[in-house]
Structures are given as C-alpha cells and as structure tokens.
Amino acid sequence: MFLLITFYSSVTVARFGGMSQQIKAEKISTPESGYLYLGTTDSYPIIDYDGNHEASGRPDFLYGPDTGPRVVEFYAPWCPHCKKMRPHYIAYAQRVTKLVNETAQGQEIKFYAISCVVHSMICKDYKIAGYPRIFAFLPGQQTPAIDLFPKMPHPFELMDKLGLYVDEDTKLRNNYVPESESLADRVVSLMIRGEMSHPRSKRDTFHDAVLSFNFSMRNLFTTHGPLPDDASKTLHQWLSFLRKAIPRQLVEIHRVIDSVLKDFDSAIKSEENMLAILDQFPKPLQSEWSKSCTKGQSEMGYTCGLWELFHIASIGIVEWNSNTREDRSKAVSAVDAGNVLRDFIAHFFGCDECRTNFLKAFDSCELDRCNRLRPTMITRDWNEFPLWLFEMHNAVNLRLMREQANEEKRTLTEEDERRTQWPTRLECPGCYNNTVASFIKEAVLQHLRIEYWPDDQITQEYRKRLGETLDGRQPHIIFSAIELFCGLLALALLLGYLLRKSLLRRRRNLNLKAN
Ligand SMILES: Cc1cc2nc3c(=O)[nH]c(=O)nc-3n(C[C@H](O)[C@H](O)[C@H](O)COP(=O)(O)OP(=O)(O)OC[C@H]3O[C@@H](n4cnc5c(N)ncnc54)[C@H](O)[C@@H]3O)c2cc1C
Missing domain, CATH: 1.20.5 (Single alpha-helices involved in coiled-coils or other helix-helix interfaces)
Structure with missing residues (x-):
C-alpha cells in the first residue's frame, strides 16, 4: 500500500522566455506514494493525473470529446525504466512546450502522466502491458496516434503530426533537421527553395551592381543616335542621381559617371562616342556576374545586378541627404528619386515586359507610392524610398512565382508565397512582425543598409541592434543627427x-x- 502524503502548496517552476509559470500543486508525493511527478517542483509541464476531478476515475483528457493535442505517459513508479525516463520525459515536454510557445502562437500540446499503480483501470483500458509507454493523441481522439517510446520525434515532427502549424522558415531558424532527412537532403532542399542556392556576399552584390551598371551604359542606344532629347535628359538626371547615391567605394561607377558627365554632349551624340568613353576604363577582372545572380547560367545576371544597383542607390540617397545639412538644395527628395528611377527604366531598361510591368505599377501608384514618396526633406520621408523599392521588388518576386505556378498549373500555398519575400525569416528574423505577418520598417531599413551599404560604423551598429532583435527586443527608432x-x-x-x-x-x- 502506498502512502500518499498530501499538502497544499503553490510553486513557481521553470522559466520560459523570461516568463515564470505558476502552477498550483495540490498534492506533493514521494515516489513511494504511487506517483512520479505529482506536485514535484521540477516536473513542469507534466500533469500527473491525480484522480481528484472525475468521479468515474476516467480523466477527460483521455476519454472526453473536447480534447486538444496531447502526450500521455503510462508509468509505474517502481519501474526502473520509468524512473530513468522521468528526467527525459520532463526535458522533452519542456522543449516541446517552449518551441510551441515560441513558434506556434495560440496553440498548445499538453503533457500528462498516468500512474498505472494508482489508476490501473485506465491502464487496462489502454492495454498497457509494459512500462513506460508514451503516446501522442490527436485532438478529439481517444485512440493513440503515435507511439513515442523509445524514440521521441523532434518536437517539430511531433507538432506536425499533431496538426500544429509551424512554417518552414521557423523550423530552419530553429535548426530543425528531420531525423529521416540527411544533412545532404537538407542542403538540397534549401537550394531548391533558393535560400542557400548561392549565398551572396557584399562583395558579390557590389560586383554585380558594377557589372550591371556597365552593361546598362553600353546598351543605352537603341538607334544609331543621337539620343533623343528626353532620353538624354533622363540619362543626365540618372547619372547625377547615381553620383550622389552610389558609395564612394564603388570607384568603377564613379569614374564612368564623371567621365560621361564631363563629355556629356559628345557622349549622347552616338554609340561610338559613348563606347569610346567607356573603353577608357579597364574591364573588370571578373567579367561575369556572381553565382548568386547567374545561378550557374553564365548569360544571366543583368537584371539581378540592376536590382542590386537600385537598392544600393536607394540606401545611398538617404545617406547623401543626411549629409547635406548645410545645403538642403543638394538633397534629393523621395519623390524625385522615384521619378528618376522610373524614367531611367522607361528609357533604358531593355527588358520589355519588366519595363511595362514596372511602369504600370509605378504610374498607378501601387504600394501607395503617390502618398509615400514625398517632396519633403525629412529623414522619415526619405526612408520611404528604399522601403518602397524593397516592396516593389518583393511584389515582382511574388508575381513571378505566381506566373510560374500558373504555367505549371499548380496552386501556391501561403508558405510558397512567403518564400518569395526578401529577406526570409531566416535571413532577418527581426524584420518580421510575427503577430500581424508584416515587416517591421525600421528593421528592414537596417537590413537593407547591412546588405547594400559598405560596412561603416552605422552599419556595424545596426548589425548589433538586429542581433538584439533576435532576442525578441524591438529595433530602436533611427534618429538622424539633425533631429538630435x-x-x-x-x-x-x-x-x-x-x-x-x-x-x-x-x-x-x-x-x-x-x-
Ligand atoms: C525593375 C525590374 C523589373 C522587373 N520586372 C520583371 C517582370 O515583370 N517579369 C520578369 O520575368 N522579370 C522581371 N524582372 C527580372 C526579375 O525581377 C529578376 O531580376 C530575375 O528573375 C532574376 O532573379 P534573381 O533570382 O536573380 O533575383 P532578383 O529578383 O534579380 O534579385 C537580386 C537580388 O536582390 C535581393 N533581393 C530580392 N528581393 C529583394 C527585395 N525585395 N529587396 C531587396 N533585395 C532583394 C536578393 O538577394 C537577390 O539575389 C525585373 C527586374 C527589374 C530590375
């Protein structure tokens, strides 16, 4: 006969993410009492069934109709394997609970234990012949769905099987490697998703942007020349804009801009004149776009590098403006920056379909462009230009994915669509607002700067701050020197x-x- 020692106590137990959990332990028992977990302070989140609540002795969490996803261990306190199993079951339950809290908000998996010595009737119902046995149950079901002993699945696998939704990026961020999947499989799956396909360094980004700039300059003329007036005007504005917006470190671009602007009237007369200016400069040692742009197909890369050039310039123009405190007339408003980019694309971007789509989106004020890109001289408004461009690019990414799915006659899942968005949750977890599935502007701006601006002190600070957001802290608001x-x-x-x-x-x- 087991002795049950009962007293009442309130215990504060394990801390998860800084939040302490309070449970009311109604009975504290020694192992000899017939229980292994009941009322012990280290056993959270295991609920050891004490039989106090149901007259029938059959708990709702096993026999009731309105049950959620749950795991139940059937044990005997005398069984050595059960005692050995105890810390592992607790640790596993804590791990699952923590991950569920962090990644599957609003959902839960409960963990129970049933002493077959005290509640033998239940164990007979479940035909428990040996101890321990651990089963997972689907919501509303009374028959076990998964046998978890001796091999406990990865918490994400358990969550999957019990119907809790967790997106793929979150799993990857938590270093989830399904046991059935080898490391090689994982790398391949990441490559298919394009996330690791060809990791991009900042050097690649700048290199690709320079190549695309050069390519665009060598392909300005679609007739023998001269350039029509409106195209010439656009080119002048574009180069003047880039002169301000491109970081000084990209000397290859600055040298070309300076030379073309210096001999502008001659340069626009004919393609030969233009090429003569461009040919003064040595060709880059590496004349192909990086693998992150070509994806192994050497002829690819121009549009990719062009996007990168645009993003660099969008961050750069905010940087330039911030340094024009003494003479604001040199600053470029967000609306002007947008118009210069638009006109460049209208006149000089050779991809017909891209141009048509871009102009349609721009001219119809998509993404609230007409309200967001303003003529004002405030840092907050300047920041809208890189943010709007980033959203335009994401909109193109999404459209391309939808078009491809259409061609292949397949339906895109929400998850597929999310994967088209840059940066992924893996690349910048702090950029995402988890509750409303949207981006956090300040964090995205910082990420854009990290990706598209040389590593100066501010970028280093942003890196540190974004590191902080990984711990769940919100990014700080950016104050410009002038505001300070x-x-x-x-x-x-x-x-x-x-x-x-x-x-x-x-x-x-x-x-x-x-x-
Ligand atoms: C203005 C413009 C419009 C285009 N319109 C079309 C079109 O209508 N139809 C069509 O078929 N192709 C279009 N393209 C080409 C297309 O967008 C891609 O450039 C091309 O498919 C190659 O894609 P990619 O995978 O190399 O990456 P790209 O989309 O070219 O992106 C280059 C790099 O930028 C980064 N990136 C991705 N998204 C973002 C973002 N939101 N913000 C910041 N950085 C990001 C990534 O690191 C990526 O590797 C357009 C290109 C441009 C420049």
Whole structure:
C-alpha cells in the first residue's frame, strides 16, 4: 500500500522566455506514494493525473470529446525504466512546450502522466502491458496516434503530426533537421527553395551592381543616335542621381559617371562616342556576374545586378541627404528619386515586359507610392524610398512565382508565397512582425543598409541592434543627427528661458528688499 502524503502548496517552476509559470500543486508525493511527478517542483509541464476531478476515475483528457493535442505517459513508479525516463520525459515536454510557445502562437500540446499503480483501470483500458509507454493523441481522439517510446520525434515532427502549424522558415531558424532527412537532403532542399542556392556576399552584390551598371551604359542606344532629347535628359538626371547615391567605394561607377558627365554632349551624340568613353576604363577582372545572380547560367545576371544597383542607390540617397545639412538644395527628395528611377527604366531598361510591368505599377501608384514618396526633406520621408523599392521588388518576386505556378498549373500555398519575400525569416528574423505577418520598417531599413551599404560604423551598429532583435527586443527608432541637434537646441532654449526667469525673479526680490 502506498502512502500518499498530501499538502497544499503553490510553486513557481521553470522559466520560459523570461516568463515564470505558476502552477498550483495540490498534492506533493514521494515516489513511494504511487506517483512520479505529482506536485514535484521540477516536473513542469507534466500533469500527473491525480484522480481528484472525475468521479468515474476516467480523466477527460483521455476519454472526453473536447480534447486538444496531447502526450500521455503510462508509468509505474517502481519501474526502473520509468524512473530513468522521468528526467527525459520532463526535458522533452519542456522543449516541446517552449518551441510551441515560441513558434506556434495560440496553440498548445499538453503533457500528462498516468500512474498505472494508482489508476490501473485506465491502464487496462489502454492495454498497457509494459512500462513506460508514451503516446501522442490527436485532438478529439481517444485512440493513440503515435507511439513515442523509445524514440521521441523532434518536437517539430511531433507538432506536425499533431496538426500544429509551424512554417518552414521557423523550423530552419530553429535548426530543425528531420531525423529521416540527411544533412545532404537538407542542403538540397534549401537550394531548391533558393535560400542557400548561392549565398551572396557584399562583395558579390557590389560586383554585380558594377557589372550591371556597365552593361546598362553600353546598351543605352537603341538607334544609331543621337539620343533623343528626353532620353538624354533622363540619362543626365540618372547619372547625377547615381553620383550622389552610389558609395564612394564603388570607384568603377564613379569614374564612368564623371567621365560621361564631363563629355556629356559628345557622349549622347552616338554609340561610338559613348563606347569610346567607356573603353577608357579597364574591364573588370571578373567579367561575369556572381553565382548568386547567374545561378550557374553564365548569360544571366543583368537584371539581378540592376536590382542590386537600385537598392544600393536607394540606401545611398538617404545617406547623401543626411549629409547635406548645410545645403538642403543638394538633397534629393523621395519623390524625385522615384521619378528618376522610373524614367531611367522607361528609357533604358531593355527588358520589355519588366519595363511595362514596372511602369504600370509605378504610374498607378501601387504600394501607395503617390502618398509615400514625398517632396519633403525629412529623414522619415526619405526612408520611404528604399522601403518602397524593397516592396516593389518583393511584389515582382511574388508575381513571378505566381506566373510560374500558373504555367505549371499548380496552386501556391501561403508558405510558397512567403518564400518569395526578401529577406526570409531566416535571413532577418527581426524584420518580421510575427503577430500581424508584416515587416517591421525600421528593421528592414537596417537590413537593407547591412546588405547594400559598405560596412561603416552605422552599419556595424545596426548589425548589433538586429542581433538584439533576435532576442525578441524591438529595433530602436533611427534618429538622424539633425533631429538630435534640434532636440538638444530645444532643450537648451528651455533651460535658458527658465534660468532667465529665475534671475529676473531674484532681481525683483532684491529690488523690493532695497525699497
Ligand atoms: C525593375 C525590374 C523589373 C522587373 N520586372 C520583371 C517582370 O515583370 N517579369 C520578369 O520575368 N522579370 C522581371 N524582372 C527580372 C526579375 O525581377 C529578376 O531580376 C530575375 O528573375 C532574376 O532573379 P534573381 O533570382 O536573380 O533575383 P532578383 O529578383 O534579380 O534579385 C537580386 C537580388 O536582390 C535581393 N533581393 C530580392 N528581393 C529583394 C527585395 N525585395 N529587396 C531587396 N533585395 C532583394 C536578393 O538577394 C537577390 O539575389 C525585373 C527586374 C527589374 C530590375
């Protein structure tokens, strides 16, 4: 006969993500009592069935109709394997609970234990002949769906089997490798998804952007020349814009821009003149786009590098503007930046379909462009240009994926669509707002800068901050130097005013005393 020692206590147990969980343990038992987990402080989240709540002695979580996904261990406290199993079952339950909390919000898997010594009737119902036995049950079902002993599946596999939804990126971010899948399979699957296909370094990005810039410059003329007036005007504006927006480190681009602008009237007269200017500069040692753009097909890469050039310039123009404090007339508003880009694409982007689609989206104010790209001179408004471009690019990514699916007559899942979006959750977890499935602007801006701007001190700081968002902290709001200066000035004026007031009061008091 087992002795049940009962007393009431409230225990604070394991911490998950900084949140302490409180459980009310109604009975604290020694192992001799017939229970292994009941009321012990280290056993959270296991609920050891104590038989207190159902007169029938048959718990709702096993026999009831409204049950959720759950795991149940049937054990005997005397069985050595059960005792050995105890810390593993607890650790497994904690691991699953933590992952469910972090990755499958609003869903849960409960973990129970049933002592077959105290509740032998239940164990007979379930024909438990040996201990321990651990089963997982699907919601609403009374028959076990999965046998978890001796091999417990990875928590994500368990979640999958019990119908909890977790997206693929979250699994990868948590280093999930299904046991049935070898490491080689994983690499292949990542490559198919395009996430690891050809990892891109910043050097690749800049190299590809330079090649695409050169390519576009060598292919400006679609007739023998000269360039029509509106095209010439557009080219001048485009090059002047790039001169401001491209980082100084990309000397290859700056040299070409300076030379073409210097001899502009001659350059626009004919293709020969233009090429003569361009030919003054040595060809890049590496004349092919990086693998991240070509994906193994050497003729590919131009459009990819062009996007990269655009993104670099979009970050660069904000950077340029921030440095024009002394002379705001040199700054380029978001609306002007958008128009310059539009006109360049309209006149000089050789991909017909791309151009048509882009202009259609631009001119019909898609993505709220007409309200977002403003003529104002405020950092927040300047930032809309890189953000809008990033969204335009994502919209193209999505459209291409949909077109491909249409051709292949397959339906895209939400997950497929999400994968077209850049950056992936794997690349920038802090960029995503998990609750409303949207991007966090500040984090995306920082990520764009990390990807498309040389590694200066600000970028380094952003890297650190984004690292912090991985711990669940929100990214900080970006203050420009000018905003900081205005704040300090306002503070100084306020202090001056208060000081003056107090001096005047003191003088008045002295005067009164003197009188
Ligand atoms: C303005 C423009 C419009 C286009 N329109 C069409 C079209 O209508 N139809 C068509 O078939 N092709 C279009 N293209 C070409 C197409 O977008 C791709 O460039 C091409 O399919 C090659 O794709 P990719 O996988 O190499 O990556 P790309 O889409 O070219 O992207 C280059 C790199 O940019 C990064 N990136 C991806 N998304 C973003 C983002 N949202 N923000 C920042 N960086 C990102 C990635 O690292 C990627 O490797 C267009 C290209 C441009 C420049």
